[in-house]
Amino acid sequence: DAEITQSPRHKITETGRQVTLACHQTWNHNNMFWYRQDLGHGLRLIHYSYGVQDTNKGEVSDGYSVSRSNTEDLPLTLESAASSQTSVYFCASSESGRDTQYFGPGTRLTVL
Amino acid sequence: AQKITQTQPGMFVQEKEAVTLDCTYDTSDQSYGLFWYKQPSSGEMIFLIYQGSYDEQNATEGRYSLNFQKARKSANLVISASQLGDSAMYFCAMRVGVGGTSYGKLTFGQGTILTVHP
Numbered sequence: 092d093a094e095i096t097q098s099p100r101h102k103i104t105e106t107g108r109q110v111t112l113a114c115h116q117t118w119n120h121n122n123m124f125w126y127r128q129d130l131g132h133g134l135r136l137i138h139y140s141y142g143v144q145d146t147n148k149g150e151v152s153d154g155y156s157v158s159r160s161n162t163e164d165l166p167l168t169l170e171s172a173a174s175s176q177t178s179v180y181f182c183a184s185s186e187s188g189r190d191t192q193y194f195g196p197g198t199r200l201t202v203l
Numbered sequence: 204a205q206k207i208t209q210t211q212p213g214m215f216v217q218e219k220e221a222v223t224l225d226c227t228y229d230t231s232d233q234s235y236g237l238f239w240y241k242q243p244s245s246g247e248m249i250f251l252i253y254q255g256s257y258d259e260q261n262a263t264e265g266r267y268s269l270n271f272q273k274a275r276k277s278a279n280l281v282i283s284a285s286q287l288g289d290s291a292m293y294f295c296a297m298r299v300g301v302g303g304t305s306y307g308k309l310t311f312g313q314g315t316i317l318t319v320h321p
Contacts, residue, residue, distance in 0.1 A: 124309075133207075133294060133311035134248075149308070181248060190236045190298050192309065194248035 094118075097182050097195040105203055110169040112198050114182030121187040123165040125149075125157065127178040128197075134181065140165055141187070172202045205230040205299045207312035215318050216285045223270070224280040224315045226295030235299045237278040238309065239269065242292040251293075254278060282317075290319045 095116040104110050114123065121142045126134040136149030138157040146157050154176060156168045169176055179199050183192040206229040216222040228237065239251040254262045254269045262269040270279040282289055295312040 126311075131313060133313045134296075134309075135311070136308060139308065150310075179246070183248070190238070191250055191253055193250065194240075197246050197248075 095182060095184055095193055095195040097180075097198050099198060100196065101199045103201045103203065104172050106172060106174060108172050110172050110200065112167045112169075112180055112182075112200070114165050114167065114195060115163055116182075116184045116193075116195075117163065118184060118186075118193070119162055120184035120193075121162065122185040122189075122192075123159070124183045124185075124192060125155070125165065125167045126181045126183065127151065127176075128181060129178050137167065137180075138165075169200075172200075174202050176200065177202045205232075205235075205297055205310050207295050207297050207310055209295055209312035209315050211315045212313075213316045213318065215320060216282075218287060218319055218321050219284055221281060221283045222285055222317065224282070224293050224295075224317065226278045226280065226312060228276050228278060228295075228297050230276075230297065230299050232299045235297055237269065237271070238296040238298070239267070239278075239280045240294045240296060241289075242294065242314070243288075244291070248294075252280070285319045287319050287321060290317060292316050 098113045124139040125137040128134045135151045140159040182195040185192045208227045235256045237254045241249045252264045252267045254271045266283045268281045292314045294314045296309040
């Protein structure tokens with residue numbers, strides 16, 4: 092079955108380190124998204140991509156970057172992790188021209 | 204800017220009864236989409252139902268229906284015949300605009316925790 096996976100599921104890192112969270116989908120969806128979920132804020136969009144080599148900033152993109160070298164993957168990089176980036180991160184994907192997104196299981200990141 | 208408001212931090216319902224989760228939205232765009240997602244304690248986000256701003260009929264998906272009142276800018280989720288497995292966090296979300304650069308740019312509310320009692 093097609094799916095969307097995230098790795099690692101849990102990560103603890105130190106302030107200042109670079110961290111990359113992986114997202115891989117097998118639906119062949121062109122659209123991919125990264126959100127963070129924090130108490131009191133719901134989910135907020137970090138970055139998104141509508142296809143290979145396309146990346147766009149979302150609502151809370153500072154301190155994060157993404158790259159899209161193929162259809163299946165959209166890794167999220169924290170350039171220099173900060174304690175404020177402690178959160179649960181969700182990756183999602185959707186078909187071109189379609190709104191409904193399908194989410195991965197999430198990655199819980201703790202920055203100490 | 205668009206905004207989604209869920210005013211009920213928590214709701215309780217008896218098993219087999221119906222429950223309504225409130226969602227109001229704010230946008231000046233004429234074209235938008237409204238979504239509901241369920242997040243059980245395991246953490247995954249599960250898509251439940253979608254309503255387009257031009258859809259004249261309220262969306263339904265099994266036990267879920269979306270009570271869309273455009274003039275009031277509300278998009279309440281109705282769950283009929285609640286089950287214990289419906290206990291979860293529920294998020295309302297909105298996408299504003301049309302075309303390729305708008306798809307998927309969702310704005311989420313803060314969520315409502317639903318507890319179903321036996």
